[in-house]
Amino acid sequence: MNTAIGLAILMISCIGNAELWVIMVNRRHSLQYRHHTLRQIRKLHDIGLTAYPPLILLIAGLRPGGLLRGGHFVDLPGTVQWLIGTTFLGFVSFVVCVVRYQLRRPPAGYRLLNSTIYSATVDGASADVGTAPHSPHATTDRRSTAGGPSTSRLSRLPFNQIRQLEVNTKQFPLRSGPAGEQTAAAPLRLVHFTDVHLVGCPERAHYEFATERMLELSPDAFLFTGDLLDDMRLLPTAVDLFARMATVAPCYFILGNHDWHLEYREIRHRIADTGWIDVADRTLVTKLGPWNVRLAGTEAPWMGGNPSVPDRRDAEEDVRLLLSHAPDQRNYAADNDFDLMLCGHNHGGQVVLPVIGPIYSPSCYGVRYAGGAFRYRSLLMHVSRGLGARDPLRWNCRPEVSLLELSAPSGRQADDRPGR
Numbered sequence: 001m002n003t004a005i006g007l008a009i010l011m012i013s014c015i016g017n018a019e020l021w022v023i024m025v026n027r028r029h030s031l032q033y034r035h036h037t038l039r040q041i042r043k044l045h046d047i048g049l050t051a052y053p054p055l056i057l058l059i060a061g062l063r064p065g066g067l068l069r070g071g072h073f074v075d076l077p078g079t080v081q082w083l084i085g086t087t088f089l090g091f092v093s094f095v096v097c098v099v100r101y102q103l104r105r106p107p108a109g110y111r112l113l114n115s116t117i118y119s120a121t122v123d124g125a126s127a128d129v130g131t132a133p134h135s136p137h138a139t140t141d142r143r144s145t146a147g148g149p150s151t152s153r154l155s156r157l158p159f160n161q162i163r164q165l166e167v168n169t170k171q172f173p174l175r176s177g178p179a180g181e182q183t184a185a186a187p188l189r190l191v192h193f194t195d196v197h198l199v200g201c202p203e204r205a206h207y208e209f210a211t212e213r214m215l216e217l218s219p220d221a222f223l224f225t226g227d228l229l230d231d232m233r234l235l236p237t238a239v240d241l242f243a244r245m246a247t248v249a250p251c252y253f254i255l256g257n258h259d260w261h262l263e264y265r266e267i268r269h270r271i272a273d274t275g276w277i278d279v280a281d282r283t284l285v286t287k288l289g290p291w292n293v294r295l296a297g298t299e300a301p302w303m304g305g306n307p308s309v310p311d312r313r314d315a316e317e318d319v320r321l322l323l324s325h326a327p328d329q330r331n332y333a334a335d336n337d338f339d340l341m342l343c344g345h346n347h348g349g350q351v352v353l354p355v356i357g358p359i360y361s362p363s364c365y366g367v368r369y370a371g372g373a374f375r376y377r378s379l380l381m382h383v384s385r386g387l388g389a390r391d392p393l394r395w396n397c398r399p400e401v402s403l404l405e406l407s408a409p410s411g412r413q414a415d416d417r418p419g420r
């Protein structure tokens with residue numbers, strides 16, 4: 001066999017092997033595993049990822065009659081053929097993910113209206129950080145945040161965007177809304193943020209800056225979708241930041257898997273004491289602006305379960321919103337006639353490579369819903385990239401807070417509402 005073909009087979013096998021380990025890590029992190037187990041899985045992943053290339057080089061490439069010595073694939077031992085064949089399945093999955101990433105399109109009618117990017121630099125000067133992705137109509141300006149020096153080595157890596165902030169406005173067209181012409185001029189305005197993490201990097205100033213920007217947006221409500229903390233000692237900081245928002249608009253929250261690893265009952269009570277309303281594992285109907293909103297929350301699979309929702313919409317129910325920490329609850333949301341599901345958890349993948357896109361995304365759907373706007377059946381999904389991260393590294397995936405403008409179809413009559 002031609003040596004170049006043999007080399008190509010080995011390279012494809014190595015890529016496929018890496019993809020299989022990534023799939024394993026992504027899927028396991030979408031389930032209810034404790035930190036200890038997840039650490040063991042990541043160690044296994046590290047070993048499998050790094051040990052395979054030299055191993056396959058030795059047993060399939062450089063051995064007498066190997067692929068790099070003029071040998072043929074069919075001449076390799078059966079177990080080696082089986083091993084390479086298995087990794088080829090991983091390679092197919094990798095190609096499918098890349099093609100899907102390249103062909104991704106936002107839902108019809110969705111628009112990124114504007115995006116303001118704040119870049120933190122050592123001297124406090126504004127840096128040119130480019131325009132927001134997928135924003136052909138976006139207006140972008142750049143300012144400086146109040147970021148300070150960090151003790152984290154990871155956070156100092158070149159092009160790391162962990163201390164940047166994108167404040168954007170996204171428009172979602174809904175299939176229903178309040179009756180009357182007033183809705184065209186008064187969309188429902190919701191600030192959605194998630195995955196604060198508060199692990200100490202970025203510093204408190206970063207989150208105070210983000211909080212001030214969110215307060216400036218003056219929304220109809222603030223919505224938080226979990227992963228508040230990675231360190232209980234920072235709970236007072238979180239309480240202080242959340243209390244400010246509770247003074248200006250209704251606030252609703254759920255918690256996430258990182259909170260579940262901590263003393264989540266105390267987190268829940270302390271945040272609720274600031275005026276935020278806990279919607280985990282339940283549903284309520286509330287008035288936000290001119291809209292009657294059914295709001296539900298789920299922290300599955302880590303805490304509680306998916307709340308039961310009436311099959312038929314209430315006569316005064318204009319829109320159904322679901323706060324779910326992970327986008328993995330999409331089937332539940334679509335089955336229960338939710339219009340929009342707001343999620344976090346996946347952090348946009350944190351590291352987004354050119355052409356390939358994100359690699360790691362702790363979801364049963366892998367990188368499919370790493371971050372952005374999606375449609376699944378009649379359900380719209382907003383998967384935020386989040387504000388922080390346990391590992392302070394973000395490339396091509398800056399932290400974000402979003403103002404979501406939900407607009408009703410123009411000229412809709414009261415009895416046009418779907419699902420009735």
Ligand SMILES: [Fe+2]
Pocket residue numbers: 195197227256258345346347386
């Ligand atoms: Fe998170």
